[in-house]
Amino acid sequence: MSKIRAVVADPRAVGHLSLREIDPPSPLSNQSLVQVAATSLNLGEVHIAQSSPEGTVLGWDVAGIIEQAADDGSGPPRGSRVVGMVRSGAWAEMVAVPTDALAELPDAVSFTQAATLPVAGLTALMAVERGMGLLGRRVLVTGASGGVGHFACQLAKLYGAHVVGLVRHPAKEAVARAAGADQVVVGEDASPAAAQGPYRLIVEAVGGKLLSQALGMLGPDGVCVSIGVVRGLEITLDLRAMRAPRSSLYKMLVFTEFNRETASSGLSRLAQLVAEGRIRPHIDVEEDWSRIGQVAEDLLQRRISGKAVLTVK
Numbered sequence: 001m002s003k004i005r006a007v008v009a010d011p012r013a014v015g016h017l018s019l020r021e022i023d024p025p026s027p028l029s030n031q032s033l034v035q036v037a038a039t040s041l042n043l044g045e046v047h048i049a050q051s052s053p054e055g056t057v058l059g060w061d062v063a064g065i066i067e068q069a070a071d072d073g074s075g076p077p078r079g080s081r082v083v084g085m086v087r088s089g090a091w092a093e094m095v096a097v098p099t100d101a102l103a104e105l106p107d108a109v110s111f112t113q114a115a116t117l118p119v120a121g122l123t124a125l126m127a128v129e130r131g132m133g134l135l136g137r138r139v140l141v142t143g144a145s146g147g148v149g150h151f152a153c154q155l156a157k158l159y160g161a162h163v164v165g166l167v168r169h170p171a172k173e174a175v176a177r178a179a180g181a182d183q184v185v186v187g188e189d190a191s192p193a194a195a196q197g198p199y200r201l202i203v204e205a206v207g208g209k210l211l212s213q214a215l216g217m218l219g220p221d222g223v224c225v226s227i228g229v230v231r232g233l234e235i236t237l238d239l240r241a242m243r244a245p246r247s248s249l250y251k252m253l254v255f256t257e258f259n260r261e262t263a264s265s266g267l268s269r270l271a272q273l274v275a276e277g278r279i280r281p282h283i284d285v286e287e288d289w290s291r292i293g294q295v296a297e298d299l300l301q302r303r304i305s306g307k308a309v310l311t312v313k
Helices: 043-049 117-131 147-158 170-178 209-215 263-275 289-300
Strands: 004-009 017-022 031-041 061-068 081-085 094-098 102-104 138-142 162-167 183-186 199-204 218-226 248-251 283-288 307-311
Touching: 017 289, 031 043, 031 081, 031 117, 031 289, 043 289, 061 094, 061 117, 081 094, 081 117, 081 263, 102 263, 117 147, 117 199, 117 218, 117 263, 138 147, 138 209, 147 162, 147 170, 147 199, 162 170, 170 183, 199 209, 209 218, 283 289, 289 307
Parallel strands: 138 162, 138 199, 162 183, 199 218, 218 248, 283 307
Antiparallel strands: 004 017, 031 061, 031 094, 031 307, 061 081, 081 102
């Protein structure tokens, strides 16, 4: 196969990202070769791009068509429409994806929709399922208009929870309500929501002072799942705030969570929910991947609240 195009780290380019030609991937026996139709950007990988060596191929989320099925016979056959996840290299025309991180797409799910599911969707799914027994319980989702938060609101609602969404700006209130939030709190911190607690589950996507405050809002057996850091990497936690018996803090990283089920299984569940109209991705930006640098810059400057999806042409 001749050279393929890919997005690589480039400190001289806008957003530290640019398109270049690279060698095509050589899939292992348990990997399928996917022709990428769409991918999406996550804040974490965009941050990584700012300090990655020049030429590093980045990207986590993949949606496209199987060009070459895995040699070991696992995974979908050639020609299948799929969604998948890799630790790096998704921002390319061709990607080698482990078959346990691939799921076939229902016809009703577009590549654009599917591209939002791997990191954001799986993070939200696993965070909400950490809550356990959510029927009739209260759940707080911070950053409720963001990619993960929007999915978390919808999934918590599907589990029968009373969902409180926290958004930073009043303009984002409608987004959180559309995702199923029964109550939306607008502000820089979650203190106005504290009186409405305690919470069985807090899906915390912001970090900083807000994470520290969230611990004091947990009820008995409640869990705060920390899934991201927007407001600085270093925080001070007063663990005395966790007064509720058996309450806990859990730090989640999506790539290390697959002990109970594979990424493939989770992606299949999410894709089916989208196909049935029970959840819907919040796509704030859809662009050709040639504009990835500017989209990444907009994401870093917090000008994008939902998912940013790039089509590969």
